[in-house]
Each structure stands twice: as structure tokens, then as C-alpha cells.
Amino acid sequence: MDRARVDYWTALRDGDRPAALAAIKQMRDTGRTHLEVIDEVIVPAQEQVAGHWLAGEWTAAQRQVATAINEGLVHWLCSFAPSPPADRPLVVVATVEPEELPALVLAEGLTSAGYRTTLVGGDGVADDLLRQVLGRKPRALLVSASRASSLARLKPVLRHLLATGVPVVALGAAFGGDPARATAIGATAYAASLEEAVVLLEQLPRRLPTRSPEPPGPAEVEAAWLGEFRHEITPYVLRALAARHPARTVDGMQPRWWAELEELVDHVLGCLASSLVTGDETIMVEVREWLTRVLEARGAAALVQDVWEVLALPLRGHPLARVHLAGSAIARGTADGGQTDGVATPA
Structure with a gap:
């Protein structure tokens, strides 16, 4: 595992997708589950990527290439996860950020917890979210935000969902551990971790009283x-x-x-x-x-x-x-x- 971890980091540093995939396959061959590889290797590697960029040791282009490799391999690893039964509750995970890795990891964690999961992100997220919520009637919406600059974009998105009564749980570093930031943008609750989010999904009412959005102040x-x-x-x-x-x-x-x-x-x-x-x-x-x-x-x-x-x-x-x-x-x-x-x- 340690050798494969070193090989994986070397591949990320060099922007070498085939070598990164080979290292992940080696980890899989040793019996590691997809969640173990994500949690123990890919997520820490992404933190290292961010640290090297912050310290001026990597360019923004290097960071973007490494992040794209990490995201692609999370998608690949998730293809091996068994799907929850069709009668399990559906949750929608949404992000407005170009880097989707935190939302991907959250979605996979919820899938492993037994929830059917749909990820919505990228351009046109507001319209796509509204279609998903109105058409599929999920148990809840979970919004993932790593950058504080994303909160202003999320607020108008969530405003349009108030009339649906779907509970909204907010997660991510953008909230700074402060539930007040989450409720300020229209979330029902804040979760500091995947485990807290799963608990909330068991506790929150299936539907909240619907209300019309207040005009912007x-x-x-x-x-x-x-x-x-x-x-x-x-x-x-x-x-x-x-x-x-x-x-x-x-x-x-x-x-x-x-x-x-x-x-x-x-x-x-x-x-x-x-x-x-x-x-x-x-x-x-x-x-x-x-x-x-x-x-x-x-x-x-x-x-x-x-x-x-x-x-x-x-x-x-x-x-x-x-x-x-x-x-x-x-x-x-x-x-x-x-x-x-x-x-x-x-x-």
C-alpha cells in the first residue's frame, strides 16, 4: 500500500494519468475497498495538491491537472460500488464549484450508507436541480461547498427550492464550521461530516412547510x-x-x-x-x-x-x-x- 501510495503521488506530481490509474489498481489488488482508497489515498493527496499550490511550489495548471486525475479516479472507483436497492431513499448532492471532488466523495459516502444518490453540478446547476427535485422528489438535497465564494451563488439556487419543502443539508469547508452560514443561504441544517449528514437524514422531516421566498434585501x-x-x-x-x-x-x-x-x-x-x-x-x-x-x-x-x-x-x-x-x-x-x-x- 505504501509503495502504491508513493507511486500515486509521483503520478499526480507528473500529471501522469496512466501511472496514477496503475497505482490505484495496485491498491485494489491488495484488497482495499474503493472507500478505503478514496479516504486514505485520494482525499489526502488532494490536500497535498492544495498545499503545494498554496506554498507556491505548484502552478495553478499543475493543481488543475492533479485535481482532474483525482476526480476521474474517484468516478472509476465508484463504478465498483454496489448500487443500493431501488426502494432506498434518493438524495441529491449538488455543487456550484468547478472542482467536484468533495461533492463526489460525499455522494459516494452516502451511496455506501445505503442512499441512492444523484450528483448535480456544473453550468446550469439551478435549472438542473429544480428539475431533479420536482421530477424525482428526493428525500433531501445536500449542498457541498468548499470555497466561501460559492455561498453567494448557492443562496439564489436554494431560494427557488423553498416552495418544494425538500430539506437541505449543507456541508463543506466553505461554511467554516458555522451553522449560521448554512441557514443564512437557505439550508435547513448544517453537517460537519458525512456521519452527521447521515444522522440528519434520519432525523429531518421528509418534507418541510412550503413557503414563498422573501424578496432580496x-x-x-x-x-x-x-x-x-x-x-x-x-x-x-x-x-x-x-x-x-x-x-x-x-x-x-x-x-x-x-x-x-x-x-x-x-x-x-x-x-x-x-x-x-x-x-x-x-x-x-x-x-x-x-x-x-x-x-x-x-x-x-x-x-x-x-x-x-x-x-x-x-x-x-x-x-x-x-x-x-x-x-x-x-x-x-x-x-x-x-x-x-x-x-x-x-x-
């Missing part, structure tokens, strides 16, 4: 605006950063990690929208700390302050968003000994 309106214009705000921030730091170019070429800034800034914008829809300003504190770690590893920690300053400019006219943005800068400054980062709180 001011914070949700601002969050929706951010979602609509992220594709314009992100390039604006990148141009402003490049203008502020022309010395970072060498012979007209930007450093290799500069290409990752688009994804980083877009994630910050998504977290700002999530902070608004949940009313949880700690989301912005957390993402600022995370961005600081990422850019420190790339020798560019000073860019964090610039991102916050530049981002405040297109948010004029959106006072709640500016408050959440400025609040995270103040919190960071207080933690550093009372020095703020120069992002003024709007009057």
Missing part, C-alpha cells in the same frame, strides 16, 4: 450586482495592479504566478458577495488572510493591500460591500498591532 441586491459584474471588475483590478507595479515585469514579461491573479481576485469578489448574503463579515477576514498566505509564498504580499484599495473604487455606490471590504482590512490591521491598511470605511 439590500445586501443581497449588492451581492447580485457583484455576481453580475465580476467579469468586468476583475480585469479592472488586474489592470490597476499592473499599472501600480510595472517593476514586476522583466523584459516585458510578468512573473509566472501573475496569471493566477485573475482567479485570486475573482475569488475575493465571490467572498465579498458571500459575506453580504450571509451577513458574516469574517468571510472577508478569512479570505484576506488566505490571500496574504498565497501572495507571501510568491514574494508579493504587498499586493494584498493594493487589491483592497483598488477594489474599493468600483464599489462606490454599494455601501454595504464597502463596509464588508473595509472591515476586513481593519480587522487585519488590529491583529497586526493596530495599524490599518488604508481602506477607508465609507461614511
